Amino acid sequence: MMESTIYVLERPMLRDPIFIEGLPGIGLVGKLAAEHLIQELKAVKFAELYSPHFMHQVLIKKNSVVELMKNELYYWRNPDESGRDIIIITGDQQVAPTDSPGHYEVVGKILDFAQALGVREIVTMGGYQVPELNGEPRVLAAVTHEGLIDYYKGKLKDCQMEVLWREDEGGAIVGAAGLLLGMGKLRSMFGISLLGESLGYIVDPKAAKAVLSAVTRILGIEVDMSALDERAKETEEILRKVQEMQRAMLEQQMPPSPEEEDRGYL
Structure with missing residues (x-):
């Protein structure tokens, strides 16, 4: 396999589909959001993408079976005849950051x-x-075309999460989350990036919920978030324990006070 290949398991006929990307990245935010959306919608897997640009390894699955690293594509048919269908991509990994x-x-x-x-x-x-x-994670948004800001603002008007429109000129969106929009724009496609604030060093279901709350407003659908809420509670407990350990280590590394040093001569 010298180039990336998509193996098609089913060829669905879809109605003006919206493409949703949620691949691994900072805090696994996009992946968590995509997997939750797939689970709640009971979306159907219909294609797999394999690439020589993915890490040179296999993953061990159940019953000692190995599988190549891959991305997976799912579809969901909107039961509302006036609504649009959805395609979701998620997977094991993205291409290495150094492999442009x-x-x-x-x-x-x-x-x-x-x-x-x-x-x-x-x-x-x-x-x-x-x-x-401090508080709930915010969602940072950027679009492919300036004229889309009002369009998406209208869709996100009642979103429970705070959405900030990025004005950090020169800032970047790295990986598929950025390139799908940039390269898609050259093909007359359009869209939006939604990034949830995250500490980044721990799996972050809270940020995933924030992002998914915004995405579902754009899609015009409702999704039960209770599973993400439960994972967020577990993560917060882990984070609390990590912070306690860090504080204890810092206290051990601090030099003794002058009073403690004086007592050492008694």
Whole structure:
């Protein structure tokens, strides 16, 4: 396999589908959000993407079976005849950060496949690393075309999460979350990136919920978030224990006070 290949398991006929990306990245935010959406919608897997740009290893699955690293594509048919269908991509990994040609090759393959299915609109999900979090994570948004800001603002008007429109000129969106929009724009496609604030060093279901809350407003659907809430509670407990350990280690490394040093001579 010298180039990325998509193996098609089923060829669905879809109605003006919206393409949703949620691949591994900062805090696994996009992957968590995508997997939760797939589970709640009971979306159907219909294709698998394999690439020589993925890590040179296999994953051990149940019953001692090995599988190549891959991305998976799912579809969901909207029961509302006036609604639009959805395609979701998630998977084991993205291309290594140092392999820029690999990123372009894989994303190009994905866009070829998506266009053949009638995709015009792309929504990408991921994490945005911040040094600290105070309160609920916010969602940072950027679009392919300036004229889309009002369009998406209208859809996100009643979103429970705070959505910030990025104005950090020169900032970047790395990986598939950025390239799908940038390369898609060259193909007359349009869309939005939604990144949830995350500390980044721990799996972050809270940020995933924030992003998914915004995405479901855009899609015009409702999704039960209780499973993400439970995972967020577990993660917060883990984070609390990590912070306690860090504080204890810092206290051990601190030099003794002058009073403690004086007592050492008694």
